[in-house]
Amino acid sequence: MSLQICIMTPDCIFLNEQAEEIILPTNTGQMGVLANHAPLITALDIGVMLIRTKTEWVSLALMGGFALVKQNKVTVLVNEAESSQNINVEEANTAFETAKLRLEQAEGQKQKVEANFSFKRARARFQVAKQSQK
Structure with missing residues (x-):
């Protein structure tokens, strides 16, 4: 038996397929x-979602949202989702390093919250891009 996965963003149905x-x-x-x-x-949270099909693991970067699991159906509602095909590894690495530096240098509550959000987003995109190279 498998799971039916549906990932929806405000713009579209990002993914709708079976997974193990x-x-x-x-x-x-x-x-x-x-x-x-x-x-x-x-x-x-902002992070990497892993999906195992019958043949491989697929990673996607999710930018926060909610998931509903019910009767072997998983509905994922997110602000944004990206697959490794849409992420340039070098750009993702540069964005990750920049976000890490901004987080380390952040001062004040507002700046720290904004820097943490940017860091999580950049980290998720970089992890997905890096995994696709393996």
């Missing part, structure tokens, strides 16, 4: 979902 297993980036850490998982709703 997924790993979601929740606000409390990574959460794995297999077939016949208990129903739940969870908030998603």
Whole structure:
């Protein structure tokens, strides 16, 4: 038995396919979902979602949202999603290093929150781009 995965952004249905297993980036850490998982709703953090099909693992960068798991269907509502095909590795690395530096230099609560958001986004994009090279 497999899972039906549907990832939706405000613009489109980003992905709609079958998977054997997924790993979601929740606000409390990574959460794995297999077939016949208990129903739940969870908030998603900015991070990498892993999807295992019958033949491979696919990684996607998710930019926060929610996931609903119910009756072997996983509906993921996110602000933005990106696959490795749309991410340039060198640009992602540069953005990650810049965001890391800004986070280290951030002063004041507002600046730290903004820098942390940029850092998480850049890290997720870089991890997805880097995994596609393997």
